[in-house]
Amino acid sequence: MSGQANNASPNCTSLAEVRAAALAPRPKSVADTGLRLSLLCDLLEKQLYDAGILTLTALGRRSALAGPILDEALAFLRREGRIEVRGPSPDEATLRYALTERGRSSAQDSLARGGYMGPAPVPLDAYSQIVREQSVHDRMVTRELMRAAFSDVVLDSEMIDRLGPALNSGKAIFVYGEAGTGKTYITQRLSRLVGDAVLVPHAIAIGETIIQVFDPAVHIPVSTPNSGMLLDHGHDPRYVLCRRPLVITGGELNLEMLEVQFDPTTRQYRAPLQLKATNGMLIIDDLGRQRVPPRAVLNRWIVPMEEGRDYLTLQTGQHFAAIFDLILVFSTNLRPPELADEAFLRRIGYKIQFEALTPPQYHEIWKQVCEQHGVLYDPSVCQQVIERLHAPARIPLLPCHPRDLIDMALDHAAYFGGGDQLSPDALEWAWKNYFVDLSRS
Numbered sequence: 001m002s003g004q005a006n007n008a009s010p011n012c013t014s015l016a017e018v019r020a021a022a023l024a025p026r027p028k029s030v031a032d033t034g035l036r037l038s039l040l041c042d043l044l045e046k047q048l049y050d051a052g053i054l055t056l057t058a059l060g061r062r063s064a065l066a067g068p069i070l071d072e073a074l075a076f077l078r079r080e081g082r083i084e085v086r087g088p089s090p091d092e093a094t095l096r097y098a099l100t101e102r103g104r105s106s107a108q109d110s111l112a113r114g115g116y117m118g119p120a121p122v123p124l125d126a127y128s129q130i131v132r133e134q135s136v137h138d139r140m141v142t143r144e145l146m147r148a149a150f151s152d153v154v155l156d157s158e159m160i161d162r163l164g165p166a167l168n169s170g171k172a173i174f175v176y177g178e179a180g181t182g183k184t185y186i187t188q189r190l191s192r193l194v195g196d197a198v199l200v201p202h203a204i205a206i207g208e209t210i211i212q213v214f215d216p217a218v219h220i221p222v223s224t225p226n227s228g229m230l231l232d233h234g235h236d237p238r239y240v241l242c243r244r245p246l247v248i249t250g251g252e253l254n255l256e257m258l259e260v261q262f263d264p265t266t267r268q269y270r271a272p273l274q275l276k277a278t279n280g281m282l283i284i285d286d287l288g289r290q291r292v293p294p295r296a297v298l299n300r301w302i303v304p305m306e307e308g309r310d311y312l313t314l315q316t317g318q319h320f321a322a323i324f325d326l327i328l329v330f331s332t333n334l335r336p337p338e339l340a341d342e343a344f345l346r347r348i349g350y351k352i353q354f355e356a357l358t359p360p361q362y363h364e365i366w367k368q369v370c371e372q373h374g375v376l377y378d379p380s381v382c383q384q385v386i387e388r389l390h391a392p393a394r395i396p397l398l399p400c401h402p403r404d405l406i407d408m409a410l411d412h413a414a415y416f417g418g419g420d421q422l423s424p425d426a427l428e429w430a431w432k433n434y435f436v437d438l439s440r441s
Contacts, residue, residue, distance in 0.1 A: 016197035017223055020235035023133055024199055027236060030072050033065070034123040039208055040065070040073045042110040045082065045099065046117045049107035053086060053098045064119035064202065064237040082106050115267035116210040121203035122238050124320060131323045134198045136244060136279050137170040141193045149192045154357070154364045154399070155182075162352055167193060171349030172305055172328040176336055180400035181354035183331045184248075184285050191246040191281050194327065197222045198279045199239040204271075206320050211260060211269040218245050218276050245280035247273050251289040258300055262315040274310060277326045287332035287339060294332075294339045301328065305347055356396035359386055366402040373410060375420050384424055389431050405430045 027033045030040060040063075047062050048054055054062070059070055074097060077083040082103035086096040099107060122130075146164040147157075166173045167190055175183045202214045219242040235241065249257065253273075261270040274282055288294045304310040304324035313319050336345055345351065357365070363382050370377040385405065390397060408430035409422055 020199050020241050024236040024239050030069055034126050041077055044073055045107040046110050048099045050117055053096045055094045055096050114210055119202040120238050121205040121210045122201045123205050127201055127204050128323050130199055131278055131325050134279050135325050136194050136327055139194055141167050154361050166350035169349050174330045174348045174351045176332050177354030179333045180398035182399040183354050187283050187329050194244050197241050198244050200242045201239050209314055211271055213271045214240055215276050218247055245277050247277040248283045248285055250285040253290045255292055260312050275322055279325055281327040283329045285331045287330050288334045298340050298344055362397040365399055369402045369406050375422055381422055385427055
């Protein structure tokens with residue numbers, strides 16, 4: 001699983017922050033949070049239990065709650081005899097808060113019910129409204145945008161003009177072809193077309209149960225979080241302003257990863273992959289390589305694709321529905337009929353085959369790789385590889401071959417003191433070490 005690098009410019013970020021503040025204004029009271037006071041008090045107790053003693057400012061940072069909300073929750077905890085006020089520390093002239101014995105017992109009970117101790121969650125209903133407002137399907141990709149996104153990639157115009165409408169369709173995309181034809185690389189590039197900023201919650205609340213959503217391995221912030229103590233600046237700090245998520249999973253995928261994760265040791269819930277990818281893109285790579293049957297993986301998506309909702313279950317057996325708003329991409333080296341029946345394939349709007357390169361395309365990639373290595377591009381050397389190595393072996397021209405063969409040939413040259421020259425002998429050596437000779441097996 002991987003995330004996406006942050007390429008947002010400062011101007012884009014500031015505009016995104018303005019939109020985010022309008023979409024999710026900062027709550028100024030407990031009622032504004034949409035959460036029960038009891039849930040907020042449990043969360044503050046657990047944070048005090050974890051830290052020992054905290055100032056109001058520290059509690060604001062930890063909980064992403066504004067001062068008036070904290071005041072209301074802390075006042076309730078004081079009346080209940082669960083916290084006490086300590087004097088200021090030598091380093092900071094502000095009051096500090098700590099748990100009483102009753103508070104410690106209450107915090108332990110709270111931890112037994114749920115171990116989450118991060119920023120305050122947002123209610124599922126409120127988050128669902130945010131998801132609708134920033135839907136990934138509201139963006140329109142034009143031919144000009146597609147060509148700009150792939151201007152530095154060797155990809156024929158017909159393929160670009162197939163991928164663009166697929167991206168706009170709102171339907172799942174099925175890409176297939178031989179290994180090395182660039183499926184994963186190209187589909188990841190598609191995320192550039194939906195690369196604006198969206199709000200991602202630290203966590204969502206299903207009743208009194210909290211599910212952690214924000215994952216630093218997936219969600220890339222585009223701005224520095226504002227202090228939770230401020231009331232009139234920026235968006236609700238229970239959200240993080242991030243680039244639209246890009247989640248990639250491959251052979252490691254199992255069906256459990258597509259359900260709400262519960263750790264019995266920490267008693268914490270974590271969101272499944274598709275919930276982390278909400279408002280972004282989820283690429284299921286190497287379909288057919290998983291330990292579970294590919295049909296089981298594919299069948300998992302039938303209801304979400306048809307209804308636009310994903311039905312999930314908590315450890316307690318409680319069910320809830322999350323909006324299914326993402327671009328779902330299946331990528332495989334196998335032929336689609338080997339993975340799914342015709343009825344399922346009809347549900348996927350676009351089936352796009354990636355094929356071998358033409359000789360001119362192969363030359364263009366060879367030239368790009370040479371430039372990346374600071375090596376002289378000699379078209380005659382590349383042509384020799386095509387005619388004397390690929391053609392006799394009947395091995396198709398794939399986008400991965402120039403990079404891999406040149407890398408290995410330069411390894412050979414460095415070892416034998418040949419500098420950074422691409423000689424035919426070194427490339428033939430690379431070929432023999434790169435491909436398996438089936439005639440001898």
